[in-house]
Amino acid sequence: MIRRPLPAARLLELLREGQVSEFLARARLLEPADLADVLAQADEDERIEIAKLLPPDLTGEALIEMPEEEHAEETLAALPREQAAEIVGEMPDDDAADILGGLEPEEQRRILSAVHLEERQDVERLLEYDKETAGGLMTGRMVTVRPEMTVGEALESIRKQAEAVEDFTETYVVGPDGRLAGVLGFKRLVLSPPARSVKELMEEPDVTVGPEMDQEEVARLMSRYNVPSIPVVDREGRLLGRITFDDVSDVVEREATEDLLRFGGVSAEEDLGARWFEAVKTRLPWLLVNLLTAFVAAAVVALFTSVVRALPALAAWMTIISGMGGNAGTQALAVTVRRLALGLIPASAFVRVIGKEIMVGLACGIANGVVTALAALGFHQPPMLGVVVCLAMIGNLFVAGFAGAFIPLLLERFRIDPAIASSVFVTTFTDVCGFALLLGLGGWLLL
Structure with a gap:
């Protein structure tokens, strides 16, 4: 009878039903990445049981393939010293160092003390380097x-x-x-x-x-x-x-994830599998910063209270102007931050990059401004209101293009990660300028 690989959930059912021999036979058919999925779906006790049942080489391959947030090092540390050491001995030295690097030094020494001398020295040498450097990424095994x-x-x-x-x-x-x-x-x-x-x-x-x-x-x-x-x-x-290359492909995926999290105002340190209160601790600080900057935008609106009271129709357009400015700023910001991350913007090109984004913002502002003005007329608003809305749209998208390029370049110059802080400042900048332009022009041209 030919056995076929089973889904992770079904394999775990076999283990829970006590069909250990069938589980082992099916597990041996899986690729390491698929076996890693089985470990990821198992609870802590089941992971330890599976690691004890499987051959050391197969366990090692599966632990290597497990996502970082599943903490393969914790499973390794929970095993008896000799068994953990045998698994480490079956791993490539760079992968062993990556997993052991997540443990406390005392726990590292406990496991490594039982590893064969030559292999232990290879892993210990790699553990001396920061895991996010070339030294932490390399393998010492080569021809x-x-x-x-x-x-x-x-x-x-x-x-x-x-x-x-x-x-x-x-x-x-x-x-x-x-x-x-x-x-x-x-x-x-x-x-x-x-x-x-x-x-x-x-x-x-x-x-x-x-x-x-x-x-x-x-x-x-x-x-x-x-x-x-x-x-x-x-x-x-x-x-x-x-x-x-396989080491670098993991880095690219990890760095892309970190950049995406930072761009959203989430700490790159947040574990994707973290519990809700741990996620709150990493996200709340940036939300509070965002709240403070929102107060700045609100203060600008407060300066024009008399204009809003006299021209309540402007209130309906405020969210449109600020929203479009925020979207345009985010577009310019995303392009600039990504190019910075790829090293495609030398210092000599800063002015050219800013100039390009300003021109893009201006062109998009004119197009959107005309459409917005026509929409105002379609709602039977006074023609001059359409002019005000059009000019505010053009001005805010002009500002958005400038801010979306200038702010990350400025942060990069001061060695501050632009992916972390840029979005808060760009959004505030476009909100403040959008409100000021709309209400300022409205007060000047309509009152």
Whole structure:
């Protein structure tokens, strides 16, 4: 009888019904990512039971694939020391360091003390680096050859090293002093005559990074140079490790999530699986800041109380003007913040970027202003009111384009993350200017 993979919920039912052998047989059919889904849907006690039942290599692969918010490290820490150490020993060193990095140092030492010496040293070396740097992202397991080797000798050396190394497409050429001398593509190596020297075939690496470089910059470099891996070297040029594309793909997803959360005024530290009161603690501060800035906009309206009292028809247009300004500002802001995140705006281009967004805002303001004026006439409003609404719309979208580009660029200049703070200031700026323009022009032209 051929067994087929089952959905995560059905697999957990087998476990809860006591059908352990059937559960194990079905679980072995799953890909690591699918098995990670099973762990994610299980409660804490079930996760520990599953981790104890499965072979260490399969458990390790599943823990690696678990989302950060599911806290794979807690499952690992709940296991007996020897079993946790066996699982860590089956993991690539960089993945083991990522998971262990979420534990307290004392708990890390407890588990690592039972790991084989060589593997323990590899993981401990990676744990010394900040997890959001190239050092924390790299793996120390790679294939290296010497420049004086022949192609035949290099291939024999690669065969001996390959079993302990994850997928690789490049071989690093390292001198006797440990310095990176060059890079050799595997295809070129295989197609070359056995007697040819590695030194003749090797090429300069397209890019190298230091262990302290931010992971987002590493991802940007890998995308820019379109390379499958990047060597990590110290200040003397000694090879420390390599960063592979699969490591960077995780970084890109994580950074995109953080940017999205920050853009919405939510702390990037908020766990996506956090309980409601933990979410309140991270969101409330920014909402209070937003409330304070809303008081500024309200104060502007209060200055024009006499105008609103004399021209109550203007009140109906206030939300339209401020809303359109906020939307236009958010558009300019999103484009600018994203380009900053990708490193596409050098300091010399700041003025050009602001000028472009001003022109976009002005053009959109004219188009929307004309439509708004026609709508005012359609509601049988006085023609001059249509003029006021049109001018206010043009002015506010002009301001929105300026603010949406200028504010994030200014924050970037002062090394403040523009994704976090920009939206509050842009919204306030467009609200204040929109209300002031509409009510100011109304008081001037209609009274």
